[in-house]
Amino acid sequence: MPKIVALHELSQEQIHRIEDAAPEYEVISGKYKELPSGTVSGADILMGWSGAAAEEALAENSQVRWIQVWSAGVDRMPLQELDARNIQLTNASGVHSIPISEHIFAFMLAYARNLHQAVRHQSRNEWDKSGIFHELSGKTAVIIGVGQIGSAAARIAQAFGMKTVGVRRSGKDDPHIDVMYTTEELDQALGQGDFVINILPLTEETKGLFNADRFAAIKEGAFFINVGRGPSVDTTALVDALKSGHLAGAGLDVFEEEPLPADHPLWNMEQVMLTPHTAGDTEHYNERVMDIFVENLKAFVEGSPLPRNVIDYERSY
Missing domain, CATH: 3.40.50.720 (NAD(P)-binding Rossmann-like Domain)
Structure with missing residues (x-):
């Protein structure tokens, strides 16, 4: 069964939204250090990002094909490595x-x-x-x-x-x-x-x-x-x-x-x-990122191009 791994806890409502959009996928969520070894490399879709998970996500045996990050900026992401592995990257542009x-x-x-x-x-x-x-x-x-x-x-x-x-x-x-x-x-x-x-x-x-x-x-x-x-x-x-x-x-x-x-x-x-880098913070942040992710997920499952927030690796945004 293909897997969607979220590197943070998802609410039951969020899990249900994902399952409704991709019923054939198993949804796993949790902090990276709490997940069994190999969970990230075995994911088809990764929600979130952390430096700790990078090595596993980019490993030779990694199955990751798409990463949805929770931020708009991707300047700290290993863009060249992701591009070389043909991993699609989408950000949270529009949430802010x-x-x-x-x-x-x-x-x-x-x-x-x-x-x-x-x-x-x-x-x-x-x-x-x-x-x-x-x-x-x-x-x-x-x-x-x-x-x-x-x-x-x-x-x-x-x-x-x-x-x-x-x-x-x-x-x-x-x-x-x-x-x-x-x-x-x-x-x-x-x-x-x-x-x-x-x-x-x-x-x-x-x-x-x-x-x-x-x-x-x-x-x-x-x-x-x-x-x-x-x-x-x-x-x-x-x-x-x-x-x-x-x-x-x-x-x-x-x-x-x-x-x-x-x-x-x-x-x-x-x-x-x-202000301490809080301009983009809002009580509605997670629900808006989920809106972007679920819309893209429906397209991904159908084999269609992702419609929102796909990063152009040549432009770095």
Whole structure:
């Protein structure tokens, strides 16, 4: 009997959904270290991933043909090895559109209405009305990496009366982006933003993309948001742009080094808001990943191409 192995505990409801979609498959779930040796290599489909399971999943005798990971980013996956073994890889892209777009606007609204300073004053029992209070209406949001999350963020931005500028590899139009640029035109787009929002995946092309030159291209006084990948930003260059005042502030959820070291200067910069890589977290996470997995599973069982979130190994996303 073919097997589906989940590297975490599944609820009975989740197991029933899988069994309904693939009645000929045995479903096994549990943490890797608790599973008998050979369970992963004997799986046809693997749900989840861990470094501990990698050796077995990629072993010569492994039967794994498809891996569904629980994250959107796959930059830490052994993509070359998976490609060489003809293992299909699907991610959780689409799960994050709502929580991350809302997280982006949490940063933007907090900055615009000076809430980050108000919270600091509250912690010190200070009644302080100083500061500049902005409005999002009439401002320009530049969204770097327009996919599902970027499109969702742009839709919200338009509802606030903002102009939306997008950057994506193809330059393909999006209904919620007023002006779209290709990645080759990145600097031209950066110069227009009051808010610059990085949602890029991590690839060889995006690693360190936001360096001193990129920050210099951003309009002076802009607010920078990173909810993409930490290593796409040169942190030293970011700190320098903040210290000089070229950037008015930043909202950061991801970092080159995680956890962010306790002595890092970003912690104590009052114009910076930090969250510990939680922008994509939501109480609905697992059910949304299951929706993606079950839709793909039905196609897999029928021998049809997987319809959602298949990773292109050449592009690394």
